[in-house]
Amino acid sequence: MRAAIWTPRLKPQTNGLQTQPGSTHRTCDHTRVIDLHAHSTCSDGRLTPTALVARAAEAGVTTFALTDHDTVDGLDEARTAADTHGMTFINGVEISVTWQRRTLHVVGLAFDSRNPSLANGLATLQQARRDRAARIAAKIEKLGVTDALPRAQAMAGDGQITRPHFARLLIEDGICRDNNQAFKKHLRPGRDAHAAIEWAALESAIGWLHAAGGIAVLAHPFGYGFSGAWRQRAIAAFAAAGGDALEICTGTTDRQQEVTAARDAAQHGLVGSVGSDFHAPEQFWLGLGRLRALPGDMNAVWHDARFKV
Numbered sequence: 001m002r003a004a005i006w007t008p009r010l011k012p013q014t015n016g017l018q019t020q021p022g023s024t025h026r027t028c029d030h031t032r033v034i035d036l037h038a039h040s041t042c043s044d045g046r047l048t049p050t051a052l053v054a055r056a057a058e059a060g061v062t063t064f065a066l067t068d069h070d071t072v073d074g075l076d077e078a079r080t081a082a083d084t085h086g087m088t089f090i091n092g093v094e095i096s097v098t099w100q101r102r103t104l105h106v107v108g109l110a111f112d113s114r115n116p117s118l119a120n121g122l123a124t125l126q127q128a129r130r131d132r133a134a135r136i137a138a139k140i141e142k143l144g145v146t147d148a149l150p151r152a153q154a155m156a157g158d159g160q161i162t163r164p165h166f167a168r169l170l171i172e173d174g175i176c177r178d179n180n181q182a183f184k185k186h187l188r189p190g191r192d193a194h195a196a197i198e199w200a201a202l203e204s205a206i207g208w209l210h211a212a213g214g215i216a217v218l219a220h221p222f223g224y225g226f227s228g229a230w231r232q233r234a235i236a237a238f239a240a241a242g243g244d245a246l247e248i249c250t251g252t253t254d255r256q257q258e259v260t261a262a263r264d265a266a267q268h269g270l271v272g273s274v275g276s277d278f279h280a281p282e283q284f285w286l287g288l289g290r291l292r293a294l295p296g297d298m299n300a301v302w303h304d305a306r307f308k309v
């Protein structure tokens with residue numbers, strides 16, 4: 001969450017769910033355990049789609065969406081794995097959006113993954129991501145890193161090259177002491193190895209998802225580091241652009257945030273979604289499917305007619 005990359009946090013955020021090891025809080029809807037936001041090696045996750053689905057099944061998840069950043073590459077593999085576990089699988093994606101010079105994430109659910117509008121839109125974002133990687137590689141080579149792009153690609157494997165890969169190169173080549181310094185001195189906006197990127201417009205991302213018969217969810221409203229006013233503006237802009245749902249319960253929200261988000265959603269006619277944003281087993285404080293139920297009598301995205309399996 002936050003940026004389009006995952007960087008390990010040293011300390012778990014306390015959201016009340018992690019105090020008891022093996023805690024079994026779950027988003028239940030009658031007998032279902034639902035998790036509609038998770039990442040695989042097709043973007044910046046640590047597990048292959050098959051391994052991720054197996055882990056979700058082990059955790060008791062019964063309705064699951066794979067939502068890699070700007071790609072649907074893992075969906076076929078994940079669906080096949082889900083079938084073997086008797087799990088309900090929902091097509092998912094997390095689209096990067098630039099709004100008011102800030103990055104927002106729009107989770108798409110239950111769309112036709114072969115729809116050409118969506119495929120073309122995602123292709124432009126993947127190209128933008130590759131261009132950015134090449135620009136950052138050129139910049140860190142000027143700082144003394146050798147063969148930056150091929151080495152970053154080797155680290156990423158089939159997944160996306162992300163800024164933490166370049167941070168690792170800066171450390172390996174002795175230019176930075178640690179990840180924190182690499183970002184602070186070189187990779188963050190305004191520093192010498194930063195490369196800006198223009199993601200999709202909010203209206204475009206929502207438009208592609210609707211063209212593909214899917215549902216648009218504004219991901220983790222508390223995950224952008226916004227003030228309350230900016231959070232409300234983002235939710236209002238998302239709703240005005242045709243968005244359908246707001247992610248209320250995530251792996252790092254506390255109940256107060258969930259209640260606040262549910263109130264914001266109701267104000268703008270958005271229904272609620274839930275998703276852990278799981279990236280890696282090292283995030284031991286964040287379990288697949290370990291999410292609270294939506295607050296009160298909030299309408300759930302899985303009751304939307306378009307939420308077809």
Ligand SMILES: [Zn+2]
Nearest residue numbers: 001037094277
């Ligand atoms: Zn995510």
